[in-house]
Amino acid sequence: MGSSKDQLLVRLKELQIDFSQYEHPVVLTVEAQAKYVGNKGGALSKNLFLKDKKHRYYIVSALADTKVDLKVLSQRLGLGKGGLRMAPEQALGEILQVPLGCVTPFAVVNESARHVSLLLDQGIKTQERCFFHPLSNDISISLDAHGLDKFLKSTGRDPSYVDLEANPPVGKDQPPDLAAFIPSGSTVLPDLPDEAPASQDSTGNHVSAGTKSAAVIAVKPSGNVQNVKEKPVNGARPSIPSADAGKFVEELLDKTSTLLLSEISEDSIKQHGGQLGTEVVNNIQKCLREDLKNLATIFKNTAYTEGFYAGIHYQPKRL
Amino acid sequence: MEKKEDQQLQQEEEQVVNPWEVSAKDGGKIDYDKLIDKFGCQRLDQSFVDRVQRLTSRPPHVFLRRGVFFAHRDLNEILDAYERGDKFYLYTGRGPSSEALHLGHLIPFMFTKYLQDAFKVPLVIQLTDDEKCMWKNLSVEESQRLARENAKDIIACGFDISKTFIFSDFDYVGGAFYKNMVKVAKCVTYNKVVGIFGFTGEDHIGKVSFPPVQAVPSFPSSFPHLFSSKDDLRCLIPCAIDQDPYFRMTRDVAPRIGYHKPALIESLFFPALQGETGKMSASDPNSAIYVTDSAKDIKFKVNKHAFTGGQESIEKHRQYGANLEVDIPIKYLNFFLEDDAELEHIKKEYGAGRMLTGEVKKRLIEVLTELVERHRRARAAVTDEMVDAFMAVRPLPNMFD
Numbered sequence: 001m002g003s004s005k006d007q008l009l010v011r012l013k014e015l016q017i018d019f020s021q022y023e024h025p026v027v028l029t030v031e032a033q034a035k036y037v038g039n040k041g042g043a044l045s046k047n048l049f050l051k052d053k054k055h056r057y058y059i060v061s062a063l064a065d066t067k068v069d070l071k072v073l074s075q076r077l078g079l080g081k082g083g084l085r086m087a088p089e090q091a092l093g094e095i096l097q098v099p100l101g102c103v104t105p106f107a108v109v110n111e112s113a114r115h116v117s118l119l120l121d122q123g124i125k126t127q128e129r130c131f132f133h134p135l136s137n138d139i140s141i142s143l144d145a146h147g148l149d150k151f152l153k154s155t156g157r158d159p160s161y162v163d164l165e166a167n168p169p170v171g172k173d174q175p176p177d178l179a180a181f182i183p184s185g186s187t188v189l190p191d192l193p194d195e196a197p198a199s200q201d202s203t204g205n206h207v208s209a210g211t212k213s214a215a216v217i218a219v220k221p222s223g224n225v226q227n228v229k230e231k232p233v234n235g236a237r238p239s240i241p242s243a244d245a246g247k248f249v250e251e252l253l254d255k256t257s258t259l260l261l262s263e264i265s266e267d268s269i270k271q272h273g274g275q276l277g278t279e280v281v282n283n284i285q286k287c288l289r290e291d292l293k294n295l296a297t298i299f300k301n302t303a304y305t306e307g308f309y310a311g312i313h314y315q316p317k318r319l
Numbered sequence: 320m321e322k323k324e325d326q327q328l329q330q331e332e333e334q335v336v337n338p339w340e341v342s343a344k345d346g347g348k349i350d351y352d353k354l355i356d357k358f359g360c361q362r363l364d365q366s367f368v369d370r371v372q373r374l375t376s377r378p379p380h381v382f383l384r385r386g387v388f389f390a391h392r393d394l395n396e397i398l399d400a401y402e403r404g405d406k407f408y409l410y411t412g413r414g415p416s417s418e419a420l421h422l423g424h425l426i427p428f429m430f431t432k433y434l435q436d437a438f439k440v441p442l443v444i445q446l447t448d449d450e451k452c453m454w455k456n457l458s459v460e461e462s463q464r465l466a467r468e469n470a471k472d473i474i475a476c477g478f479d480i481s482k483t484f485i486f487s488d489f490d491y492v493g494g495a496f497y498k499n500m501v502k503v504a505k506c507v508t509y510n511k512v513v514g515i516f517g518f519t520g521e522d523h524i525g526k527v528s529f530p531p532v533q534a535v536p537s538f539p540s541s542f543p544h545l546f547s548s549k550d551d552l553r554c555l556i557p558c559a560i561d562q563d564p565y566f567r568m569t570r571d572v573a574p575r576i577g578y579h580k581p582a583l584i585e586s587l588f589f590p591a592l593q594g595e596t597g598k599m600s601a602s603d604p605n606s607a608i609y610v611t612d613s614a615k616d617i618k619f620k621v622n623k624h625a626f627t628g629g630q631e632s633i634e635k636h637r638q639y640g641a642n643l644e645v646d647i648p649i650k651y652l653n654f655f656l657e658d659d660a661e662l663e664h665i666k667k668e669y670g671a672g673r674m675l676t677g678e679v680k681k682r683l684i685e686v687l688t689e690l691v692e693r694h695r696r697a698r699a700a701v702t703d704e705m706v707d708a709f710m711a712v713r714p715l716p717n718m719f720d
Contacts, residue, residue, distance in 0.1 A: 175461055
C-alpha cells in the first residue's frame with residue numbers, strides 16, 4: 001500500500017524539514033483550496049498528472065498562475081505536438097496512490113510511482129513557501145523549495161527545476177530541451193484502459209489535483225532505477241544484463257563449435273589429412289581470439305557492475 | 320616549435336583544420352603532409368610500428384599497419400619510458416553533440432582499446448558535455464543526457480572497467496581538476512588563445528575559457544583518486560589530428576607548471592561516403608554508416624551513396640582499372656578489413672580492372688555489417704548501472720595489471 005499522509009508528515013519531521021500544516025474540508029480544485037489557505041503566506045500550486053503515448057507518466061508541479069501549455073511541453077519533451085494528455089483517473093490511484101484532486105509531488109514517495117517523471121516549475125524557487133497536498137486533500141502543507149528538495153533527495157531523486165512557460169524552438173538543429181525528463185525505466189504497470197481524463201475544474205484549467213504549494217520533485221530520468229532493460233535492436237538478441245556464467249560459457253562454446261564445423265569438411269580433410277587438427281586449431285585461435293576476449297570483457301564488466309551496485313547499496317552493520 | 324595559427328586570414332587560400340572545422344583547400348583533399356608541417360608534429364613511420372610490436376608482443380593494430388594513425392608527438396619518449404618499466408596512462412574523449420554515432424566516431428575508441436590491452440595501462444575518457452552545451456547551444460540537461468548515451472556506445476567498444484574511468488565535465492570539474500585548470504589558464508594569454516582557436520570579440524566567455532578543461536586530463540594530478548602517488552606518470556593521447564591545437568597549447572604550458580608534456584598519437588579523418596571532398600554531417604544520414612544502421616541500411620548506403628573510383632563502363636574499367644585514390648570502398652576497407660593479404664589482393668585486382676566495383680562494395684558491406692552487428696550486441700549489454708560504475712569516482716587498484 002502507498003504511504004499515508006501521516007507517514008509522510010512523520011518522515012518530513014524526521015528529515016527536519018520545516019513546514020506548516022493546515023487541515024480543512026476536502027478540496028478538489030485550486031480555487032477551493034484558496035478559500036482555506038489562500039491567505040496563509042504561501043503560494044498555491046497546481047499539479048498535473050500526465051501520460052504520453054508510450055504509457056510513461058509525468059507529474060507537472062507549478063505555481064497556480066504559471067501558464068502550462070501541454071502542446072509546448074509535449075514538444076519540449078520530444079513527444080511531438082500532441083504527445084501528452086491528462087492521465088486517466090484510474091492511474092491516479094494505481095500509480096500515485098492518491099485520490100482525485102490530490103496530485104502532488106509527494107506522491108513519488110510511493111514505489112508504484114518510481115518511474116514517474118517529475119517536472120518542477122522554477123517559479124517555486126522564487127516563492128518563500130508553496131502549498132501542496134501531503135497525499136490527502138483534506139490537508140495542505142507549505143514549505144520552501146529547499147525543504148522540498150531535501151524530501152525529494154531522500155527518495156533518491158535529483159530535484160531539477162524548469163521554466164515551464166518557455167517556448168524554445170524544437171527542430172532538426174535544436175533538440176527538445178526537456179528530453180532528459182523522459183522516464184527511461186520500463187513501466188512495469190499493466191496497460192490501463194484509456195478512460196476519460198480526470199475532471200476539469202471550473203476555471204477550465206486542467207488540474208488533476210488542486211494542490212497548490214508545489215514541492216515538485218524532479219525525476220532524474222536514469223536515476224536509481226533498478227529495472228532498466230535495454231531495448232532489443234532489430235532482431236539482435238539482447239545480451240543478458242546479469243553476469244550469468246552458464247550463458248557465457250554457452251556463447252563461447254557456440255562460437256567455437258560453429259567455427260569448428262565450418263573448418264572440418266570433406267575438402268579440408270582431403271587437403272590436410274592428419275595435420276587437420278593443427279590447422280584447425282591455428283585458425284580457431286586466429287579468428288576467435290579477439291571475439292572471445294570481447295565476450296569475456298563484457299562478462300567481466302557486467303560482473304563488476306553487479307558488485308559495484310551491491311557495494312553502493314550496502315548497509316553498514318548497526319553498532 | 321609550435322607554430323601559430325592564422326586561420327581568419329588564410330581561410331580562403333588554405334585548408335582549415337581546427338577542433339570545430341575541417342575543410343580542404345578548393346574542395347580538394349586534405350594535405351596531410353602540409354598539416355604535419357604546419358602543426359609541427361612528426362610522421363609515424365614503420366620503425367615505430369615495429370617497435371610497438373616488439374614491446375607488446377602482439378601484432379600491431381590494423382590502424383597502425385595501414386597508416387590511419389600517422390602522426391605523433393613524443394611517442395618515442397613514451398616507448399623509451401615503457402621499456403625502462405615506467406608505465407603511462409591513456410587519455411581520450413568525445414564531445415557528445417548527438418545521439419547517433421557513426422563509424423568515424425568509433426575509430427579513436429577502437430584504437431584506444433587496443434592500446435589499453437596491448438600496453439596494459441589505465442584510461443580516462445572525457446565527455447565534454449559542457450563544450451557541446453556551449454558550442455551547440457544545448458541545454459545542460461540535454462548535453463548531460465547525450466553524454467550518458469554516448470558513454471554506452473563507448474563502453475561497447477570493449478574497455479575494461481577495472482582500468483577505465485569515464486567522466487563528464489559537468490559532473491567532475493572541481494577539486495584537483497579545477498586547480499589544474501586554473502594553473503593552465505594562468506599560463507595562456509587571451510591573445511594566444513585567440514591565435515590558436517580563432518575566437519572573436521563576438522564569442523562568449525564560456526568558449527574562451529574552455530580550452531583548459533580539455534587540457535588538464537593530461538596531468539595525473541587531475542585525478543587524485545587514481546594517481547595520487549604517481550605525480551610524474553606520463554600521458555598518451557590518441558585523437559584525430561584536428562584536436563592537435565588543444566594539446567599544442569597544453570604542451571606549451573606543461574613544463575611551466577612542472578608537469579610532463581603529454582604525448583600524442585594522431586589519426587587521419589574518416590572520409591564521408593560521398594568522398595573525401597564531401598562532408599560527414601549529422602543532418603545527412605547518407606553521408607556515414609551509423610552504429611544503429613541495419614544490415615539493409617548499410618547495403619543501401621554503400622551501394623547507392625559510396626563514391627567509387629570505378630570507370631563508367633565495364634569495358635573502360637577492364638581497360639583502365641579503378642582510381643584507388645578516390646575510391647571510398649577501398650578507403651573504408653583500408654580502415655576495417657583486418658587481413659592485409661586480402662586487402663592487397665583486392666587493391667591489385669581492382670586497380671588493374673579485373674575486379675569490379677560491385678564486388679568490392681559487396682566485401683565492404685560484409686565487413687561493415689559484421690562490425691556494426693558486433694557493436695550492437697555489445698551495446699545491448701551496457702546497462703545504466705554499468706555506465707554509473709564506469710563513471711563512479713572510485714579507485715582502480717588493478718589498473719596496471
